[in-house]
Structures are given as C-alpha cells and as structure tokens.
Amino acid sequence: MKLTHLLSASFLSLFSTFALSATFTFTAIPDEDESQLRTRFDKVAVYLSEQLGVDVKYIPVKSYSAAVTAFRNNQVQLAWFGGLSGVQARRLVPGSEAIAQGFEDQSFKSYLIAHHSTDITPSESFPLLNDYTFTFGSKDSTSGRLMPQYFIERNLDKPIEKIFKRIGFSGDHSRTISQVEAGVYQVGAVNYKVWDTAVEKGEVDTSKVKVIWESPSYPDYQWTVRAGVDNAFGEGFKEKLTQVLIGMTDKDLLASFPRQSFVPAQNKDYEPIERVAKTIGMLD
Structure with missing residues (x-):
C-alpha cells in the first residue's frame, strides 16, 4: 500500500509539473494580412502568458479550415474564430465552449x-x-x-x-x-x-x-476553448482564461482586433449562425 501511495504521489507530482510546463497554444482565423495577424496575436500571447502563468504560443494558419483542423487535432487549445468556424470547431470537439466575444461581435x-x-x-x-x-x-x-x-x-x-x-x-x-x-x-x-x-x-x-x-446584425467572432483544458492545465484553468480574456483592458491590445472590450459568450449565442449555415447548405 505504501508503494502504491508513493507511486500515486509521484504521478500526481509529475502531472502537476507537466501542467505547469506545458505550452498553451492558440490560433486565429486568417481574416486579414498575415503580418498584421502575427503582430496582433504575438502581443496577445505575451498578455495571456503573463496573466495565466503558463507558456503561451500563437500558431498561425493559412486558412479558416486549417484553424478548425488545428483545433480538432488538439494542436491548439484556444482559437479566435468567426461565427461559422466556431460552430464548425465545436461540432467536431464536443464539450468545447465559446467563452468570450468582442463587445461589437454581439451585433456584427x-x-x-x-x-x-x-x-x-x-x-x-x-x-x-x-x-x-x-x-x-x-x-x-x-x-x-x-x-x-x-x-x-x-x-x-x-x-x-x-x-x-x-x-x-x-x-x-x-x-x-x-x-x-x-x-x-x-x-x-x-x-x-x-x-x-x-x-x-x-x-x-x-x-x-x-x-x-x-447588413442587419448577427453574432460573429468569439474565443472558443477546447474541451479538456482543465485536465491539461489544472482545475479552474478555463474559468481563469475566461476572466483573463474578458479582463483585457489595454487599449493598444484591444485596438489591434479592433474591439472596445471583450464580454462573456456561450455556445447558444451562435445558434442563429448554425441555422443560417444549414439554410444555405454549408452545414448538415
């Protein structure tokens, strides 16, 4: 029993060390010139790393579908998606959640x-x-x-x-x-x-x-986090990440999106996007 307890303690210690040393990765749909995106999201990576206390890396992608694929394959755990790409990603990875959106994204x-x-x-x-x-x-x-x-x-x-x-x-x-x-x-x-x-x-x-x-308004961009981040980065990580994103107040950082602030979001906010995508044949 003592050996078992020792092994369990060692495993927990190893897991905790892994969680602290693991790199948290994110991407974004390439909706603008790539050089602008890298400038924007490299700054976001620094902000997230400072606030979360973990190594954070931005991974650029070449297309919207590549962003969704990276999310599906767990190459990234967080993504700045558009309304449709977020719906696509969450359908592929059940349990994933939209956690924050730009203030303007409520009525895009x-x-x-x-x-x-x-x-x-x-x-x-x-x-x-x-x-x-x-x-x-x-x-x-x-x-x-x-x-x-x-x-x-x-x-x-x-x-x-x-x-x-x-x-x-x-x-x-x-x-x-x-x-x-x-x-x-x-x-x-x-x-x-x-x-x-x-x-x-x-x-x-x-x-x-x-x-x-x-056009009339509709919900659009959002931060979507992959299911299972609490297992990988520690209990409460998703909630802390959510608060860090919503708490982004640096005007230069916000201007790079450009958004005046970030507000809470949830999956049901994007049900209108899913319905439209089904209507025009872009989703089953």
Missing part, C-alpha cells in the same frame, strides 16, 4: 462594397446585383461569405449562381477590398470592422470603392 455586420464603375447608389434598400462580378472573402467566413450569401439570396430570391456573372473568393477581407478597389471584381462582401479600420487609416481609395449596403 457585413458591408457590400462596389467599384465606382458600377454606378450603384448606396441605399438602405437592397441593391440590384444581377450580372455583376462578385467576390466573397474566405469560403468559410461568416461576415465575408455566410451571412452575405444568405442576405443576397433572401433579398433577390434566387441562388447566387443565378445572380452574378462570376463569383470569386479572395481569401480574406483585406484582399476583398483591394480586389474591388482595383476593379478585379465589381462588387464584394466584407467585414465592416476591417473596412472601417482600413478607411480610418487611409488605406482605401474611397473614390474607387464605396459601401453600397449594410
């Missing part, structure tokens, strides 16, 4: 933008888009594909393939803006935060590209 929006040559007039009513060329962002983007497709098809009462002359997928919101500004595509769908921030920084030539329609 998409813009439709158009090249000046289209002469489409900005309006509260839905624009006629027949026979234009059109680009979404990533194929799995909530604000750059899922919700815009849903609103377009609902308002024009036909599938996108019967509306546009040509459809593309730029890969991220920054490229969508660049491609429409350059006239590669006549119209595109973009995350309103990326657009507004780029305009504020003077990175968009608004004489060449403009917003022609603003």
